[in-house]
Amino acid sequence: MQNITTTLKKLFYLWRRSQVPVKQPIKISRIDNLIIFLVCILISIISSYKLLLISPLNIADIFSWFLTFIEILISSGVLILVSKKENPTISSRQIFLIITLLLAVQVTKLALASTISPLSMIIPPALIISQGMGSITALAWVSIASLIWPDPEIVINNNLFFILLVCASIVSLLGGRIRSRAQLLQLSIFVPIGSFLSQWILIGKDKISIINNQDFVLANGDIFSDSLLLAIVMLFTILFIPIFESIFGLLTKARLLELADKEKPLIRRLSLEAPGTFEHTLLICGLAEEATRMIGGDIDLIKTGALYHDVGKLHAPNWFIENQDGSKNPHDELDDPIKSAEVLQAHVDEGLKFARKNRLPKLIANFIPEHQGTLKMGYFFQKAKEKNLDINEYYFRYKGPIPQSKETAILMLADGCEAALRAMNINASDKEALETISNIIYSRQKDGQLDDSNLSKGEIFLIKRAFLNVWKRIRHRRIQYPTSKNNTFS
Numbered sequence: 436m437q438n439i440t441t442t443l444k445k446l447f448y449l450w451r452r453s454q455v456p457v458k459q460p461i462k463i464s465r466i467d468n469l470i471i472f473l474v475c476i477l478i479s480i481i482s483s484y485k486l487l488l489i490s491p492l493n494i495a496d497i498f499s500w501f502l503t504f505i506e507i508l509i510s511s512g513v514l515i516l517v518s519k520k521e522n523p524t525i526s527s528r529q530i531f532l533i534i535t536l537l538l539a540v541q542v543t544k545l546a547l548a549s550t551i552s553p554l555s556m557i558i559p560p561a562l563i564i565s566q567g568m569g570s571i572t573a574l575a576w577v578s579i580a581s582l583i584w585p586d587p588e589i590v591i592n593n594n595l596f597f598i599l600l601v602c603a604s605i606v607s608l609l610g611g612r613i614r615s616r617a618q619l620l621q622l623s624i625f626v627p628i629g630s631f632l633s634q635w636i637l638i639g640k641d642k643i644s645i646i647n648n649q650d651f652v653l654a655n656g657d658i659f660s661d662s663l664l665l666a667i668v669m670l671f672t673i674l675f676i677p678i679f680e681s682i683f684g685l686l687t688k689a690r691l692l693e694l695a696d697k698e699k700p701l702i703r704r705l706s707l708e709a710p711g712t713f714e715h716t717l718l719i720c721g722l723a724e725e726a727t728r729m730i731g732g733d734i735d736l737i738k739t740g741a742l743y744h745d746v747g748k749l750h751a752p753n754w755f756i757e758n759q760d761g762s763k764n765p766h767d768e769l770d771d772p773i774k775s776a777e778v779l780q781a782h783v784d785e786g787l788k789f790a791r792k793n794r795l796p797k798l799i800a801n802f803i804p805e806h807q808g809t810l811k812m813g814y815f816f817q818k819a820k821e822k823n824l825d826i827n828e829y830y831f832r833y834k835g836p837i838p839q840s841k842e843t844a845i846l847m848l849a850d851g852c853e854a855a856l857r858a859m860n861i862n863a864s865d866k867e868a869l870e871t872i873s874n875i876i877y878s879r880q881k882d883g884q885l886d887d888s889n890l891s892k893g894e895i896f897l898i899k900r901a902f903l904n905v906w907k908r909i910r911h912r913r914i915q916y917p918t919s920k921n922n923t924f925s
């Protein structure tokens with residue numbers, strides 16, 4: 436009996452260890468929640484009030500209006516929940532963008548339903564949402580925006596409704612993956628062409644009047660005009676996406692790749708003024724990218740975040756060992772461990788200032804404090820203890836916060852392993868390298884640095900293997916190839 440209890444306890448313990456910790460969602464203030472709720476109420480009123488304009492009005496009509504009102508309110512709530520699930524770090528501004536776009540579409544439907552095709556009303560906002568908040572949120576938005584039509588008298592052709600859903604779903608799915616502005620332009624050309632051809636096949640050739648129509652673009656129902664208007668609105672949307680990025684703090688793939696350009700002034704400065712830190716950054720990019728690929732994380736995000744994680748060292752490059760190239764160490768001259776710890780902490784504080792000055796998105800700026808977490812500056816703590824045994828550890832820990840995402844946690848682990856792997860003997864075996872990596876990762880785990888990161892045990896195992904693979908590549912590069920006088924080929 437005791438054996439069974441012990442086995443059950445062990446199994447329960449193993450199950451708990453294998454579970455991913457539940458992440459705390461970002462807190463949204465009461466005022467923001469109230470504003471969001473009021474906008475949802477407004478959407479529900481706009482989308483349902485026409486049901487109350489029937490005369491004479493009886494109880495059944497009021498009941499039907501009430502049901503529609505509640506249905507739309509719940510749909511808006513579900514949309515917010517889906518967006519929060521897909522983006523755990525979504526801000527109130529971004530939620531506000533999603534519901535404001537829904538409100539704008541409902542108002543446009545009321546005001547311009549007879550002039551503008553539904554394709555041009557629903558597809559462009561879906562592009563913005565998929566780019567900024569992901570495909571699932573965009574799909575949820577499309578389904579709610581397409582299903583609720585405020586005016587029951589406007590009946591959409593079934594075929595047009597089908598084409599609208601297919602085109603909007605394609606834009607939502609591709610929009611979340613597109614990695615360059617050029618691909619966005621291609622999408623804004625091919626989707627209208629696709630909608631034109633499908634309308635031609637499903638709705639009819641007789642709905643084209645290219646030459647005779649006076650309202651060339653705003654001729655609702657004419658399939659050429661509808662597709663042309665869709666192309667124009669999509670092109671304008673693409674032009675305005677950078678403005679949405681800065682106002683609502685959206686981080687699109689295209690923006691991430693632009694920021695990862697090594698010719699950006701801040702990164703150029705890092706390579707010129709702190710070449711050691713720049714080299715360290717490049718190696719970390721390799722380690723972090725491989726690990727993120729292994730666990731299926733956001734590679735573009737971590738590559739860009741890694742590039743900027745130590746920009747704060749620009750405030751005093753020669754105070755960091757990688758930039759000292761054998762010259763004298765200013766920390767030795769200072770001979771004050773607490774002051775040295777302050778210089779180390781300053782690379783985080785100054786980094787955040789650089790991030791603000793260069794308008795880096797929040798998700799990228801998060802890498803700056805979170806890659807150090809609340810780690811202990813062991814070397815200076817030991818030095819301080821040699822002078823005063825009662826010294827408080829608090830002065831020798833970074834201010835944090837600890838990594839709040841898988842990506843920032845991987846960067847912390849890569850940051851810890853980089854120097855050790857670079858310093859490793861070229862003849863070291865894979866087993867020795869793996870042991871070094873495991874020890875570094877275990878020390879951070881034990882210190883509680885990965886507690887909020889959502890990394891599971893299995894993912895940590897994969898990260899170790901990824902770092903080992905990168906180490907093998909580094910070792911391979913460092914092995915000198917045998918050359919001879921006669922060997923002139925290659």
Ligand SMILES: [Fe+2]
Nearest residue numbers: 744745806807
């Ligand atoms: Fe750092």
Ligand SMILES: [Fe+2]
Nearest residue numbers: 715744745850
């Ligand atoms: Fe670093």
